[in-house]
Amino acid sequence: MSRKPYIRTLSSTSWWLAQPRYIRYMAREVSCVLIGAYTGVIVVGLLRLSEGANAWAGFVAAMQTPASVVFHLLALAFALYHTTTWFNVTPKAMPLQFGDTQVPGSIIIGAHYAGWIVISAALLLLAGV
Amino acid sequence: MARSNKPIVWSLFAAGGTFAAFVTPAMIVVTGLALSFGLLPPEALSYERLSGLIENPIAKGIVFLTVFLPAWHAAHRLRITAHDFGIREDGLVMMVCYGLASVATVMAVYALLSL
Amino acid sequence: MSLRTFELEIMRYDPDKDSEPRFETFSVPCEEDWVVLDAVNYVKDNLDRTLSYRWSCHMAVCGSCGMMINGEPSLSCKTFMRHMPDKIRIEPLANFPIERDLVVVMDDFMDKLASVKPYLVAKEKKAVEDGSYLQSPAQLKKFKQYTLCINCTLCYSACPQYALGEGFVGPAALALAHRYNLDSRDVGRSARADVVASNEGIWECSFVGACSEVCPEHVDPAGAIQQTKIASTLDYFKDLITPGRDK
Amino acid sequence: MEMTTTDIVIVGAGGAGLRAAIAIAESNPDLKIALLSKVYPMRSHTVAAEGGAAGVAKDEDSLDNHFNDTVSGGDWLCDQDAVDLFVEQAPKELTQMEHWGCPWSRTSDGKVAVRPFGGMKIERTWYAADKTGFHMLHTLFQTSMQYPSIERYDEYYTTDLLMVDGACRGVAAIEMRTGQMRLFRAKAVIICTGGAGRVFPFTTNGAIKTGDGMAMAYRAGVALKDMEFVQYHPTGLPGTGILITEGSRGEGGILVNNDGYRYLQDYNLGPPDPWPRKKAMELGPRDRLSQAFWHEQKKGRTISTPHGDVVHLDLRHLGEKKINERLPMVRDLAISYVGVDPVKEPIPVRPVVHYTMGGIDTDIDAKTAVPGLFAAGECACVSINGANRLGSNSLTELLVFGSRAGRGAAEVAMAESTHVDESAIEKAAEEARAKVTGLFQNVGGGETISGLRKDMNSTMEEGAGIYRTEESLKDTCVTMKEIHARFANIDLEDKSNVYNTDLLQALELGAMIDVARAMAVSALNRQESRGSHQRLDFVERDDEKFLRHSLASYAGADDPGVDYRDVVITRSQPAERVYGGDQK
Numbered sequence A: 001m002s003r004k005p006y007i008r009t010l011s012s013t014s015w016w017l018a019q020p021r022y023i024r025y026m027a028r029e030v031s032c033v034l035i036g037a038y039t040g041v042i043v044v045g046l047l048r049l050s051e052g053a054n055a056w057a058g059f060v061a062a063m064q065t066p067a068s069v070v071f072h073l074l075a076l077a078f079a080l081y082h083t084t085t086w087f088n089v090t091p092k093a094m095p096l097q098f099g100d101t102q103v104p105g106s107i108i109i110g111a112h113y114a115g116w117i118v119i120s121a122a123l124l125l126l127a128g129v
Numbered sequence B: 001m002a003r004s005n006k007p008i009v010w011s012l013f014a015a016g017g018t019f020a021a022f023v024t025p026a027m028i029v030v031t032g033l034a035l036s037f038g039l040l041p042p043e044a045l046s047y048e049r050l051s052g053l054i055e056n057p058i059a060k061g062i063v064f065l066t067v068f069l070p071a072w073h074a075a076h077r078l079r080i081t082a083h084d085f086g087i088r089e090d091g092l093v094m095m096v097c098y099g100l101a102s103v104a105t106v107m108a109v110y111a112l113l114s115l
Numbered sequence C: 001m002s003l004r005t006f007e008l009e010i011m012r013y014d015p016d017k018d019s020e021p022r023f024e025t026f027s028v029p030c031e032e033d034w035v036v037l038d039a040v041n042y043v044k045d046n047l048d049r050t051l052s053y054r055w056s057c058h059m060a061v062c063g064s065c066g067m068m069i070n071g072e073p074s075l076s077c078k079t080f081m082r083h084m085p086d087k088i089r090i091e092p093l094a095n096f097p098i099e100r101d102l103v104v105v106m107d108d109f110m111d112k113l114a115s116v117k118p119y120l121v122a123k124e125k126k127a128v129e130d131g132s133y134l135q136s137p138a139q140l141k142k143f144k145q146y147t148l149c150i151n152c153t154l155c156y157s158a159c160p161q162y163a164l165g166e167g168f169v170g171p172a173a174l175a176l177a178h179r180y181n182l183d184s185r186d187v188g189r190s191a192r193a194d195v196v197a198s199n200e201g202i203w204e205c206s207f208v209g210a211c212s213e214v215c216p217e218h219v220d221p222a223g224a225i226q227q228t229k230i231a232s233t234l235d236y237f238k239d240l241i242t243p244g245r246d247k
Numbered sequence D: 001m002e003m004t005t006t007d008i009v010i011v012g013a014g015g016a017g018l019r020a021a022i023a024i025a026e027s028n029p030d031l032k033i034a035l036l037s038k039v040y041p042m043r044s045h046t047v048a049a050e051g052g053a054a055g056v057a058k059d060e061d062s063l064d065n066h067f068n069d070t071v072s073g074g075d076w077l078c079d080q081d082a083v084d085l086f087v088e089q090a091p092k093e094l095t096q097m098e099h100w101g102c103p104w105s106r107t108s109d110g111k112v113a114v115r116p117f118g119g120m121k122i123e124r125t126w127y128a129a130d131k132t133g134f135h136m137l138h139t140l141f142q143t144s145m146q147y148p149s150i151e152r153y154d155e156y157y158t159t160d161l162l163m164v165d166g167a168c169r170g171v172a173a174i175e176m177r178t179g180q181m182r183l184f185r186a187k188a189v190i191i192c193t194g195g196a197g198r199v200f201p202f203t204t205n206g207a208i209k210t211g212d213g214m215a216m217a218y219r220a221g222v223a224l225k226d227m228e229f230v231q232y233h234p235t236g237l238p239g240t241g242i243l244i245t246e247g248s249r250g251e252g253g254i255l256v257n258n259d260g261y262r263y264l265q266d267y268n269l270g271p272p273d274p275w276p277r278k279k280a281m282e283l284g285p286r287d288r289l290s291q292a293f294w295h296e297q298k299k300g301r302t303i304s305t306p307h308g309d310v311v312h313l314d315l316r317h318l319g320e321k322k323i324n325e326r327l328p329m330v331r332d333l334a335i336s337y338v339g340v341d342p343v344k345e346p347i348p349v350r351p352v353v354h355y356t357m358g359g360i361d362t363d364i365d366a367k368t369a370v371p372g373l374f375a376a377g378e379c380a381c382v383s384i385n386g387a388n389r390l391g392s393n394s395l396t397e398l399l400v401f402g403s404r405a406g407r408g409a410a411e412v413a414m415a416e417s418t419h420v421d422e423s424a425i426e427k428a429a430e431e432a433r434a435k436v437t438g439l440f441q442n443v444g445g446g447e448t449i450s451g452l453r454k455d456m457n458s459t460m461e462e463g464a465g466i467y468r469t470e471e472s473l474k475d476t477c478v479t480m481k482e483i484h485a486r487f488a489n490i491d492l493e494d495k496s497n498v499y500n501t502d503l504l505q506a507l508e509l510g511a512m513i514d515v516a517r518a519m520a521v522s523a524l525n526r527q528e529s530r531g532s533h534q535r536l537d538f539v540e541r542d543d544e545k546f547l548r549h550s551l552a553s554y555a556g557a558d559d560p561g562v563d564y565r566d567v568v569i570t571r572s573q574p575a576e577r578v579y580g581g582d583q584k
């Protein structure tokens, strides 16, 4: 007899349950659903705002329902997960080298977090928190 | 093999991902949680204050970006995630994802222009 | 020397007899400083001569002894028994067809490696008599990391997009293309882009990052691919703006 | 049997084989090349070479210096015309590697950097950190991919050369994935199958270094030259035999015994200071260093470990930065395999079989005595290494003589207008096929491959190690002859076709046994001490009788016959080898 290579197949729907690193990956990817939905909320808000004071007041009220709060908490969790996963890989995607010394990844990541804190604080201050 | 034209959507994905990483968590807190948790006085998000703020064209531009970039980031990632969940109709998925992002973009532009 | 006995559960597949792979368990008394490959060699020499697998250097540089060890793509010559639980499951590298036992079919990887034109394309051919090109340590450092790939294909075993996608060029090959693209002596980036910047190239990668996590040589193919995505995107827009751009 | 017709067959895709293939492709793109290898090219053992490749690079150095170091390092057993050619071509070949992208380490002004190596008067060893062989092999392999005329046959185990009318016209090989025997018909054949360190139990050589090509040529009637010269590298890790490169001493590492004493000063290699100093102490030649270990061990001044006695290689004074920059792999290997971080502790090391100076007898053009047959690389013996190879000359040798063999074979192929008849090839292959079928049919002999291999390994280590005597060698020859006979009783447990490694190991063992016997018999006949061949019963070098190459010719079950040929001497008359303080 001769060759008969055996091909193992992977489930195209549940492969990601096989390893913790794949689950972490999928969590990162799924963050887009929450970020996308939240963006939708903003669009709705803008539309309401453009419709006048009453429409806007209704929107603000809707944002304070328990369902909305739960949604936003969830969105916040995934958004933060997105932020950390995004920052943590920047040294890979955009390494920095000066002369023949490589800037350590931790510095690049640290700079991103520092920027993030500044921007977030500015936004919160601007809003009046 | 042909060179891909993915750079168009990918550049939006990357820019959007960076923008979302820096801005979205704080935005969620401000627009979605701060009032409920009493972190903000109600007048902070009053109609007068916001419509006043947004009259400034620069502010309009920034608000546009907060919709446009994350929307396309999310759309592109969703397209890939659909594939990861075993949905192999990439053409259809692409239309839905990018379609949603386009709708969001257009509506945001419409709202901003009418403010 | 103290011996510790391990149960090795090894995946077997004999194309002559088996319709699908099965597991066979061997008890192996191992010395303290053995690596998994030593235990597998013990099985072959003492328990079952029909076991097939690849290895040569025993020093993590030839890249031939990759196996799934307890589900993780690993070099068996660099995985120490002292870090192992009493029961070890050994399978052929995932995502490749199994030829026999722990031997997988490498054709696809070899083709992909060749497809990225992994060789220096110089601006103008220099005669040997004219001496070497100058290259500063800083220029060398830019690409050095990406030269360290031993072609062990662990990254292909770790990458779900290689397993799920059709025709993904894959981490190691793309990292190698990046290595030449970054070399100060090379001008072949545009020639490589036909494969590298195609849908089957970098764009099939969704940055799972598993490739870099399992890479025994810290090549970081995931990073290489993302950097290539950025560079290719810039190239793409430059080409759009200036179609006749010198390539 | 399926037959492939090509112009040139190259057996072996390590450094030498790949270099030969590229040389042919560049000299005439119309010539078809079949490149056969029992492993994928990048698995070839060239990949393991760490330290570097020698070629004159500095202004204050000269070809003469490289020549003199090589000839005296080889204890005057080198053919000086070959060495001249070698040192002259070396820098060109290394520059060529640079043009192909080899990531040589650089100096701050962008030039290729060189480091000192044992037995070399001036630093001339080009290196790519401490993964030189790895980078050279991958550079060659990747470069070879751009030549369409190079057709690779990966994982084809070559069993025999096919001889038609006294000339070599092809090879028989087993396609490992199908188990089928395939014939290759060609106008010329180049053997580049590497060394045979696996004949010994404790070696830096990978599992594939089993002397297959040497055995093939030997059985086909080419003599094996200078087989008694087997190099022990002084610094291998106990247990695994993993090499700690000489580059680590080149960078300033020192060897100390159990008293922390730099014992090399007791063996005509001192004085220890100033240090580092070329051609002295730890930068003496490998044969001397390994022999010094043996004496220290006899004096009880080594350190005993579960894996045998060791001395310490101390790198601590180099500091973490330099170790990481120049010797990253050494650090990694030491931490991984013996649990010692060289930044903090000295590395335990002991001599380990490393290199076969001898091999297939070729002339300066890499040609053998058989028409159409060439050999290059570690499997060949052009006689640039003599009785002891200097570290870092071998990687360069692959390039210089690999490309020479390629060009020579190309000439032969272009001169031959037609191929020999297919039927002649078929006929020549009958024996090859019968040998394999025979192995499958054997039953009840009771010998196992691993058992026989162990016996061969221990016999060779005991009788033909660093120091040898008439008695030990006689015993070895007798036992090896028995082992050769026992080989006929090997039983294959694996009878299948697909990737049958049981079969391949049997064939490899057969090759090793032949090669080992040539080593032992040649050693027995050389009644002198020279370079790596040290006889306790003939302690002096004897130029009168033995300034000659030994040539072992195959005699089947009988011990090989050994002839001699004069060494080619052009301008360096044999003298005493002087290292350490006494050198000029």
Ligand SMILES: Cc1cc2nc3c(=O)[nH]c(=O)nc-3n(C[C@H](O)[C@H](O)[C@H](O)COP(=O)(O)OP(=O)(O)OC[C@H]3O[C@@H](n4cnc5c(N)ncnc54)[C@H](O)[C@@H]3O)c2cc1C
Pocket (backbone or CB within 6 Å): D011, D012, D013, D014, D015, D016, D017, D036, D037, D038, D039, D040, D041, D044, D045, D046, D047, D048, D049, D050, D051, D052, D053, D054, D132, D133, D156, D157, D158, D159, D192, D193, D194, D195, D204, D205, D206, D208, D209, D212, D213, D243, D245, D354, D355, D376, D377, D378, D379, D391, D392, D393, D394, D395, D396, D398
């Ligand atoms: C650990 C180590 C470190 C070293 N460091 C240095 C150094 O720093 N400097 C230096 O100059 N030298 C060094 N050497 C020596 C040098 O690396 C080798 O001599 C050299 O690489 C041999 O190359 P090669 O091309 O002759 O053979 P290899 O690289 O061993 O290749 C042999 C090829 O032949 C093929 N082959 C063998 N048998 C068959 C068969 N039956 N059928 C088909 N194919 C076959 C194999 O598949 C392989 O492709 C070192 C050696 C070792 C072991």
Ligand code: SF4
Pocket (backbone or CB within 6 Å): C148, C149, C150, C151, C152, C153, C154, C155, C156, C171, C172, C175, C211, C214, C215, C216, C217, C218, C219, C220, C221
């Ligand atoms: S990139 Fe790393 S894991 Fe992938 S083949 Fe190369 S060395 Fe192996």
Ligand code: F3S
Pocket (backbone or CB within 6 Å): C158, C159, C160, C161, C162, C170, C171, C204, C205, C206, C207, C208, C209, C210, C211, C212, C221, C222, C225
């Ligand atoms: S795991 Fe695969 S998806 Fe990309 S980052 Fe690595 S190649």
Ligand code: FES
Pocket (backbone or CB within 6 Å): C055, C056, C057, C058, C059, C060, C061, C062, C063, C064, C065, C066, C075, C076, C077, C078
């Ligand atoms: S045996 Fe070479 S990498 Fe493991």
